[in-house]
Amino acid sequence: MAGARRARQETRQEIDRFLSTEPVQVAELDLGDDEEAAALRPGPGSPPVTSGAVFVLVRRRGRPVGTLLARVPEGADPTRTLAALARRLHPAPAGGPGAATPNGRLGSPVASPGVSVVVATRERARLLGRALDSLLAQDHPDVEIVVVDNAPVTDETRELVERKYAERVRYVCEPAPGLAVAHNRGLAAVRGEVVAFTDDDVVADPRWLTELTAPFAADPGLGCATGLILPARLRTPAQVLLESHGGFAKGFTPRTYDPAHPPAGEPLFPFTAGRFGSGANMAFRTAVLRAAGGFDPATGAGTHARGGDDLYGFVRVLAQGGRLHYTPTALVWHHHRETWRDLETQAYGYGAGLTVYLTAILVNRPALLPALLARLPRGLAHARALTAVRDTDGGGAPGGHDERTHPWPRRLSRLQRRGMVYGPVGYLRARYALRSAPRGTR
Incomplete structure (x- = not known):
């Protein structure tokens, strides 16, 4: 009893500290070749930058090069303040202005292959419209957009696509619930040499598809590419x-x-x-993903498994001998969930997804079992580090990506670990549900 009371008290204290976190503005800062040239603009859907905390994507000649977190003093000029800090933290590359093409690759840009974008959605027409607007503003010359309406309960998504995006966006309905099922439905429908996947709660940078698909033209052995995901807002x-x-x-x-x-x-x-990427910003060579059988339909949000579909896709491509390339110049802005309850759900789902995809890999590729067992001791240590409690006093700063030195409350750590324990059970439940589903909804 005393232990339970102490745990509840710790959770309450963590939530109280959490609620005291101040909002952070989101902005982009493009540094020109001239030391005085800089352009500051707010992030997608954000107001102009004023004084206070600001999370900044730093670009050089349009190319993302890093992020920073800064505080603009009251009365100071935001552009001058942030540009001075950005130049110290992200100096110009050696070689001067001509060192790289605008997309960050040396030499002449490579023509990108045709691409189909699959956006799976369910009853979120307002968010979907914002995402589609950004996809229709892409500078890639050959884009097909396919919306997969997953297990809809209303006609809202179909009506939005037909009313506002007719002839520019294809609408497909998938009655069976589950993100992987929806992605497989989209995969079957697309025509592009490359198929990209993103979510209905993102805003894509205008060069997203050009940057994400260029590696496929440069490397015939590439099976998958992933890109950079940054927060569209940090208001809560x-x-x-x-x-x-x-x-x-x-x-x-x-x-x-x-x-x-x-x-x-x-x-x-x-x-x-x-480490390879996330499902909101990933692309595959269409023939390679189809040859791999697509995504395991018993994985992903909307099923008992709750996640793991994107990670499964990455490992399946690598297991078949394909290469995977992470491309930080391929950028989408993601609208993170807004409440503590959302974070709890997300932490549990992320934990489940980690063990779901491993279970799915072994079920579908049992020959990988010896390799997985050989890595098991290190894997357990990695899982403990990944989900470890980290002090929330004083906080961490948005912007230090791919590190695990940031705050992570005890409550969320516990939920993530519980999710990892649940993952294999959830996957097996999802497989059973698929077998039990009426014909026509699988």
């Missing part, structure tokens, strides 16, 4: 805490993962799929 304590924990971003260094040449210093490869 939940949004700030999630981003302070690392968010969805994987840093600003391009990386290629090749199963023929496992990366040094990553002994768990390829079973640390969370």
Whole structure:
């Protein structure tokens, strides 16, 4: 009893500290070649920057190079204040203005292949419209957009697409619930050489698809590419805490993962799929993903499994010998969930997703069992570190991505670990539900 009371008290104290977190403005700062040239603009849907805390995406000649968290003093000019700090933290690369193309790659840009974008959605027409507007503003010359309406209960999504986006967006209905099922429905419908997936709560940078698909043209052996995900808003304590924990971003260094040449210093490869990217910003060579059988339909949000569909896709492609490339210049802005309860649900789902995808991989590729068992001791240590409690006093700062030194409350740590224990059970329940579903809804 005393232990339970102490746990409740700790949770209450954590929530109180959480509720005291101040909002953080979101902005983009583009540094020109001239030391005095800088353009500051608010993040998607945000008001102009004023005094106070600001999370800033720093660009050089349009290319994302890093982030920073700063405080603009009362009465100070936000552009001058943030530009001075950005130039210190993110100096111009050696070689001067001509060192790289605007997309961050040396030499001449490579023509990007045709791409189909799949957006799975369920009863979120307002968010979907914002995402579709950003997809229709892409600078890629050959884009197909497919909306998959997953287990709809109203006609709102279909009516939105037909009313506002007719002839520019294809509408497909998938009656069976589940994100992986919806993605597979989209995969079957697309025509592009590359198929990209994003969520209905993102705003895509205008160059997102150009940057995300270019690696496929440069590398015929590439099976998958992922990109950078940054917060569109940090208005609530939940949004700030999630981003302070690392968010969805994987840093600003391009990386290629090749199963023929496992990366040094990553002994768990390829079973640390969370390092590769996230489902809101991923693309596959269409033929490769189809050959892999698509996503396991017993994974993903909307099923008993609750997650793991994107991680499963990454590992399946690598297990087949395909390479995966992380492309930080391919950017989408994500609208994080807004409440503490949302964070609790998210933490549990993330924990479940980690063990769901591993279970799914072993069920579908049992030959990988020896490799997984050989990595199990290190894997358990990695899982403990990933879900460890970290002090919330003093907080962390949004912007230090792909690190695990940020605040993570005890309550969320416990939920994440419970989710990891639940994951295999959830996956098996989801498989049973699929087998039991009436024909035509699978």
